[in-house]
Amino acid sequence: MHVNTRQPLVLGIETSCDETGIGIVRGRTLLSNTIASSMDEHARFGGVVPEVAARAHLEALGPALDAAVAEAGIRLEDLDAVAVTSGPGLAGALMVGVGAAKALAIALDKPLYAVNHLVGHIAADLLDANAPPLEYPTVALLVSGGHTSLLLVRDLTSDVELLGETIDDAAGEAFDKVARLLGLPYPGGPEIDRAAASGDARAIAFPRGLSRASDREKHRYDFSFSGLKTAVARWTEQREAAGEDVPIADVAASFREAVIDVLVTKALDACAQYDVPRLLLGGGVIANRRLREVALARGEEAGVAVRIPPLSLCTDNGAMIAALAAELIVSGRAPSTLEFGADSTLPVTQIQVAARDSGSEPRAAEGVPV
Amino acid sequence: MILAIDTSLGSAVAVVDLDGITLGEASSPNALGHAEIIGTLLEGALTEASVAPRDITHVAAGMGPGPFTGLRIGIAAARTFALARAVPLVAVASHDAAALSAFEADASGPIAIVTDARRREFAFTVYAGLVEKLPVRTTYPALAPRDDLDARLLSLALPANPIRRVDVTSISAGALGRLAGRMLAAGIAGDGASVEPLYLRSPDVTLGHAPKRVGV
Ligand SMILES: [Zn+2]
Numbered sequence: 001m002h003v004n005t006r007q008p009l010v011l012g013i014e015t016s017c018d019e020t021g022i023g024i025v026r027g028r029t030l031l032s033n034t035i036a037s038s039m040d041e042h043a044r045f046g047g048v049v050p051e052v053a054a055r056a057h058l059e060a061l062g063p064a065l066d067a068a069v070a071e072a073g074i075r076l077e078d079l080d081a082v083a084v085t086s087g088p089g090l091a092g093a094l095m096v097g098v099g100a101a102k103a104l105a106i107a108l109d110k111p112l113y114a115v116n117h118l119v120g121h122i123a124a125d126l127l128d129a130n131a132p133p134l135e136y137p138t139v140a141l142l143v144s145g146g147h148t149s150l151l152l153v154r155d156l157t158s159d160v161e162l163l164g165e166t167i168d169d170a171a172g173e174a175f176d177k178v179a180r181l182l183g184l185p186y187p188g189g190p191e192i193d194r195a196a197a198s199g200d201a202r203a204i205a206f207p208r209g210l211s212r213a214s215d216r217e218k219h220r221y222d223f224s225f226s227g228l229k230t231a232v233a234r235w236t237e238q239r240e241a242a243g244e245d246v247p248i249a250d251v252a253a254s255f256r257e258a259v260i261d262v263l264v265t266k267a268l269d270a271c272a273q274y275d276v277p278r279l280l281l282g283g284g285v286i287a288n289r290r291l292r293e294v295a296l297a298r299g300e301e302a303g304v305a306v307r308i309p310p311l312s313l314c315t316d317n318g319a320m321i322a323a324l325a326a327e328l329i330v331s332g333r334a335p336s337t338l339e340f341g342a343d344s345t346l347p348v349t350q351i352q353v354a355a356r357d358s359g360s361e362p363r364a365a366e367g368v369p370v
Numbered sequence: 371m372i373l374a375i376d377t378s379l380g381s382a383v384a385v386v387d388l389d390g391i392t393l394g395e396a397s398s399p400n401a402l403g404h405a406e407i408i409g410t411l412l413e414g415a416l417t418e419a420s421v422a423p424r425d426i427t428h429v430a431a432g433m434g435p436g437p438f439t440g441l442r443i444g445i446a447a448a449r450t451f452a453l454a455r456a457v458p459l460v461a462v463a464s465h466d467a468a469a470l471s472a473f474e475a476d477a478s479g480p481i482a483i484v485t486d487a488r489r490r491e492f493a494f495t496v497y498a499g500l501v502e503k504l505p506v507r508t509t510y511p512a513l514a515p516r517d518d519l520d521a522r523l524l525s526l527a528l529p530a531n532p533i534r535r536v537d538v539t540s541i542s543a544g545a546l547g548r549l550a551g552r553m554l555a556a557g558i559a560g561d562g563a564s565v566e567p568l569y570l571r572s573p574d575v576t577l578g579h580a581p582k583r584v585g586v
Binding site for chain 2: 049051052054055057058059061062065066076091092094095096097098099100101102103104105106107108109112338339340341342
């Protein structure tokens with residue numbers, strides 16, 4: 001089998017949370033970024049329900065595959081490789097993608113790359129045709145409903161270090177929980193944003209989690225949002241107990257500011273400590289305009305260039321998974337073996353899963369007699 | 371050439387020709403680890419059969435019932451394989467394949483195929499026998515508390531004709547493929563691509579309560 005190692009044509013499958021993503025790239029060129037979301041099905045539960053998400057993946061996969069191939073204008077036989085998210089994420093959801101990807105790779109007799117979802121978020125940036133090439137090293141801040149991670153990326157395919165991550169709720173989850181507290185619907189991010197528009201971000205001094213001097217030793221780059229959520233609950237309860245109206249706009253704006261302040265402060269601290277004048281943002285919470293504004297403004301003050309890929313590439317998607325695999329192929333990495341599974345807690349340092357030894361025998365399917 | 375995949379209990383893959391002969395088969399009894407092993411089994415069955423993926427003309431998917439997380443992996447693999455090769459998918463109830471195996475061993479009916487459904491329940495389906503080499507269901511796959519199953523089967527049986535209980539811990543992918551071939555020949559295979567898995571249970575979710583107070 002001949003694999004184009006300069007501009008590989010790769011199909012990526014992403015099913016780690018509630019988006020069924022099928023992406024197709026040729027090297028760093030995006031050909032399709034097809035996403036089917038089950039978000040609406042989770043709305044009445046106030047958060048992603050793993051079994052609901054997994055069922056939705058199974059139903060969405062086939063149609064999304066067809067749509068992606070049609071949009072990219074390719075034939076599946078033309079692919080150089082198949083890529084899939086192995087983790088981290090919801091185990092039952094990930095497994096749907098893993099099963100599909102293995103069958104696709106075997107049916108087409110193509111190499112398979114099992115990759116890390118978080119590193120995929122960084123690879124998404126490569127597909128932004130309007131941006132200059134990503135430079136290394138860069139600090140990356142990934143914020144979504146499922147993760148809040150601060151990474152130091154020295155090389156996308158070989159050297160990604162975890163500086164810190166949330167020790168309880170993800171930032172997106174905090175938005176959902178506080179929205180619910182304020183009687184706002186799911187998903188909380190856009191709702192908090194809307195409510196905050198007319199509010200005063202300095203009205204209430206909500207705590208900045210893990211930001212005390214005493215936290216610097218152990219949790220310098222870690223995040224915690226559960227205390228903030230509790231503080232919001234306590235503050236609104238006290239108001240209600242005193243018979244006063246809760247100023248939802250001010251609460252929303254002050255809460256949002258507390259989240260954003262911690263995220264941006266820690267990210268820029270990391271840039272300063274590691275002497276890296278570059279910060280890359282990723283993850284669905286990047287849709288929050290205030291977060292983008294604060295990151296850009298404070299980045300400029302600190303002399304840090306802030307990169308923000310288009311939102312369609314920031315939310316979970318298959319194109320970023322395909323893009324990461326394409327980089328692995330270009331840098332000469334061997335494909336994964338067939339034995340990997342879903343790893344819900346896959347560490348970010350493991351960029352590719354189950355990579356076979358470069359010198360090992362090609363897998364049996366290649367030798368199948370006809 | 372039919373590729374049959376079932377992960378409703380363990381994981382099983384077979385390549386079966388249109389005459390019903392199993393050419394290659396690979397399986398694992400493990401009730402977990404379906405995602406890890408499915409690729410190895412697909413390759414193993416194809417290799418043993420000396421059949422290339424492009425020679426597959428149909429894919430048969432075992433639709434359950436079975437524990438959801440594992441069940442879905444085989445269905446995802448089957449649907450994707452069929453899509454990749456642009457061949458039809460035949461959806462087969464996994465219990466139907468087990469019934470075929472059971473009647474091939476002992477043709478007397480009626481029988482109940484009984485599988486573990488976890489949470490102290492069994493999944494069961496009652497079959498009258500084989501008609502034109504196809505198992506004939508007399509009940510839809512359903513769940514019953516483990517302790518109640520025998521009473522349920524008694525209530526479903528005619529007094530003179532008790533239901534023989536067949537407890538099954540693995541599904542033969544060979545039988546699944548053979549059954550799919552017979553369904554195709556009989557013109558009752560339909561379009562399996564959009565058939566839903568036999569989950570038999572709703573997702574375990576409850577609507578959230580009002581936020582609880584944290585105390586003032
Ligand atoms: Zn993500």
